[in-house]
Amino acid sequence: MGIGAVSDELLGTFVPIAVYWLYSGLYVALDGVGRLDGYRLHTREEAATKNVVSKAAVVRGVLLQQVFQVAVSLTLFAVIGDESGIGQKQPPALVIVLQFITAMVVMDTWQYFMHRYMHINKFLYKHIHSKHHTLVVPYSFGALYNHPLEGLILDTIGGALSFLVSGMTPRTSIFFFSFATIKTVDDHCGLWLPGNILQALFSNNSAYHDIHHQLYGNKYNFSQPFFVMWDKILGTYMPYTIEQRKGGGVESKPAKLD
Secondary structure, three states: OEEOOEEHHHHHHHHHHHHHHHHHHHHHHHHOOHHHHHHEOOOHHHHHHHOOOOHHHHHHHHHHHHHHHHHHHHHHHHHHOOOOOOOOOOOOHHHHHHHHHHHHHHHHHHHHHHHHHHHHOHHHHHHOHHHHHHOOOOOHHHOOOOOHHHHHHHHHHHHHHHHHHHOOOHHHHHHHHHHHHHHHHHHOOOEOOOOOHHHHHOOOOHHHHHHHHOHHHOOOOOOOOOOOHHHHHOOOOOOEEEEEOOOOOEEEEEOOOO
16 A cells, blocks of 8 residues: 555655755755854854765765665565555554654664664674764765664664554554654754744754763764653763854853763
8 A cells, every 4th residue: 555656665765865855955954054153052163173074975875775775675575565566455544643752752762772782892883883973064965874784774664664563554654663763863963043943942052962972972872863861861861052153153061971
């Protein structure tokens, strides 16, 4: 079953990828609006000097990860799919909401522990996770810039587990993974925008994740992409404040270091 001539499985695989580039493209367009510089978490000069990887390399890295993502997604749907072609019936709205929440918790749990371990293990950090941290100043389409192995473990396998444990249908997965994609891009956008509903509703947002990308926050704020519960439970939570930057703009700063 699908929308039009396209199956839900194909839509669930490719729509989140399209959403990634469309939503990050919106932030690229906003980056050219000079009057929004007052909402940047880092200056343009910091972005130019601190990030040691080119944007072309970032695009290539993200595309490579998305190739793995497509392969795993199509394989998963092929294994669990119903050969009758009828497709799963959508459950009641309340069940879908519960599936969304379950998937969010599963994804956060998996990514917290895998992400934290990649920081604790010096070999994994040096050879795998440090690639993502070459973006000291995060930006939208760099959200999924990772070593391919990290992308497979954290994002692709984490997504598959969220789908399987929650029991959502392929059609529901279209919306869940599109939402998760938007959230991840937003967390790396590098802007603190008034009226941004995601930044207002979630404590885990662009300012929170920006703390993690800085040297003083490297051992804190591992949670992604939705909640901050595991950081708070396990003592790796570093709260932030939004302050005016000397010379203009804003910056996220740790409220305390303990």
